[in-house]
Amino acid sequence: MRQPPINTIAPDAIKAWKITAAIVVGVFWLLTIALAIISSIFEYSYWYAAIAAAISGVCTYLFVFLIPKLRFRRWRYEVFEQEIYIQHSIMIVSRTLVPMIRVQHVDTKQGPVLKKYQLASVTISTAATTHEIPALLEEDASELRDRISMLARVDEDDV
Template sequence: MGVLLVLATIGSYLIFSATDVNLWFSAIVFAVALLYFIFIYGFIIPFRWMRWSYQIKHDEIEIQHGIIFRKRVLIPMIRIQHIETSQGPLLRQQNLVSLSITTAAGANEIEAVNASESDELREYILSLVKVAKEDV
């Protein structure tokens, strides 16, 4: 957040110093941008993670998320085809991984799992899938 704020400050300074804009207008624009960053990073993102959860049961995986509208996804173990892990630059910086669970109907993600836990979690889910397919 700090880097974005510094870049926004430098960018707004360069834009407003190169043009003939009133100082009050630039101060208001900067204040609005600052309040926006504080609102998003201080309230929305932490609240979003408080409202996101997953639970792995022996016969299904349940994923719940949403702030205003709650979405609940149940993935039967017998329907899981494969599990992928992905890690972009921001997740790599935080040592996190996303697990993508693919079925014939589509893919669902368990986001931001610790990289050390991701392999264990993947193997655990695959073992439950194997047991579920053997029972059929």
Template sequence: MVLVPQKRISEKALTVWRISASINVIISWILAAVVIFILHKFNVPYWISVILIAIELIFTYLNIFLFPTLKWRRWRYDVRDEEIELQEGIFIVKRTLIPMIRVQHVDTVQGPILRKYHLASVIVNTAATAHKIPALEESEAEELRLYISTLARVADEDV
């Protein structure tokens, strides 16, 4: 039986992701308004503008309400003595195992929106890639960073 990672990221991630999506949606609406204005200037049929607005409304709903919820429900992680397991995805679920022996360093990052909600993300770096555990409580992120770095040092010494 394959175990699914059990730890969840903070529920505040929903708010952070919705704020980020809102910024993207505002930019999208501005672009749509410019396109509608240009279409109006060239006397393009009215129904094309209506379709564009409908598409923007669907885009807004999906990006602000539906996708963050689905993303939060799916995002899980576990840190074990010999590996880190991540699970993420909305339609396609991606599960990643990172062997502790491959971990080179661990960072915490915090942008302005994460900082406002007292969240931070943990980035686990290997030689090939960087893996992100997003939107953890600040204290949890710091503890996790220290714990992973300790486990990575022990795994490195065992080799």
């Protein structure tokens, strides 16, 4: 079996993922509060609000505190001359090899949360799929994008 890739993503990825998850989970909490208010106004049972609060609490723990750390530990990538090797997972490890000859274009993208931590993601597009290497330092993402682009162009010229 092949060795896992050696390159990791930026440690600030955990913070960025936690903030993104907190925003999403915040919507669950707003809905829970709304359900509690509706239960109070219309004199419904408070069990609905209690169950919603328990679900929101579990979602907060999982998506804000647990999953970002697990996701960071498993994300690895490596770029070879002939292929890009990506490994990621939370429970089931997914290992992907993207042949350079199949790469059509490479992009970097950066949302507001990633920008706060000077991070960017590299998106690798083939005819059939799109692969992403998330949360790299901006400089590393630009260098990786340029390197993959150069290697993919060289492979095209050789064919």
